[in-house]
Amino acid sequence: MADKVSLINDRDQINAVQDLIVERAEELGFPSATLFALRLAMEEAIVNAFHHGHRDLAPETPITVEYTLSPERIRVAVEDQGPGFTPAAVPDPTLDENLENPGGRGLVLIRAYMSRVRHNDRGNRVEMELTVPEEL
Numbered sequence: 001m002a003d004k005v006s007l008i009n010d011r012d013q014i015n016a017v018q019d020l021i022v023e024r025a026e027e028l029g030f031p032s033a034t035l036f037a038l039r040l041a042m043e044e045a046i047v048n049a050f051h052h053g054h055r056d057l058a059p060e061t062p063i064t065v066e067y068t069l070s071p072e073r074i075r076v077a078v079e080d081q082g083p084g085f086t087p088a089a090v091p092d093p094t095l096d097e098n099l100e101n102p103g104g105r106g107l108v109l110i111r112a113y114m115s116r117v118r119h120n121d122r123g124n125r126v127e128m129e130l131t132v133p134e135e136l
Contacts, residue, residue, distance in 0.1 A: 002075070006062040009050040017065055018042050021076065024069050030132070037113035038074060038130055044106035045078040045126050053080030053124055073115075077127040084123030 007013045021042065022035050030038075042065075049063045066077040087107065111117050116129040 002066040002068045002077075004064060004066045006064055007046070008060050008062050009054070014043075014046055018046075021067050021069070021074075025074055028069055028071050030074070034074075034130060034132075038076070041110045041113050041128055041130075042076055042078070044110050045076070045128065048106050048126075049078050049080035049082075052085065053082030055082065057081060072132050074130045075127065077125060079120075079125035082124055084120075086123055087119050 005017055007017060018039055022039050025035055025038055046063065046065070054061050054063070061081055063081070064077075064079045066075075066079075068075045110126070110128060113130075114128040115131045118127045119125065120127075
């Protein structure tokens with residue numbers, strides 16, 4: 001069963017949730033590179049939820065963060081109350097014509113660092129999964 005927390009756009013609350021999830025992952029033995037990837041992806045997802053998803057909503061409107069951790073995988077979902085978006089419609093920031101456009105970089109980072117990323121049909125929830133790297 002997933003743990004669930006509601007957050008308002010308050011840096012102390014955001015940091016506390018991120019710290020909690022990263023500390024739990026560390027206790028389960030995830031390596032420091034995985035902890036870095038997890039923190040970065042959560043930061044991008046949460047910032048996107050408030051900055052884009054809640055752009056036209058009251059500042060105190062909360063987002064929801066759900067998470068489950070096991071020794072094999074970490075799952076984190078961030079859901080805002082905004083209208084959503086179509087991820088495929090976000091321009092690729094790595095293409096020459098978009099290099100000066102700041103949009104889309106957070107999505108690229110999330111996809112690069114997480115093992116699996118999925119958005120719901122509405123586009124207001126991102127589900128991220130990070131699995132233990134296979135031993136060589």
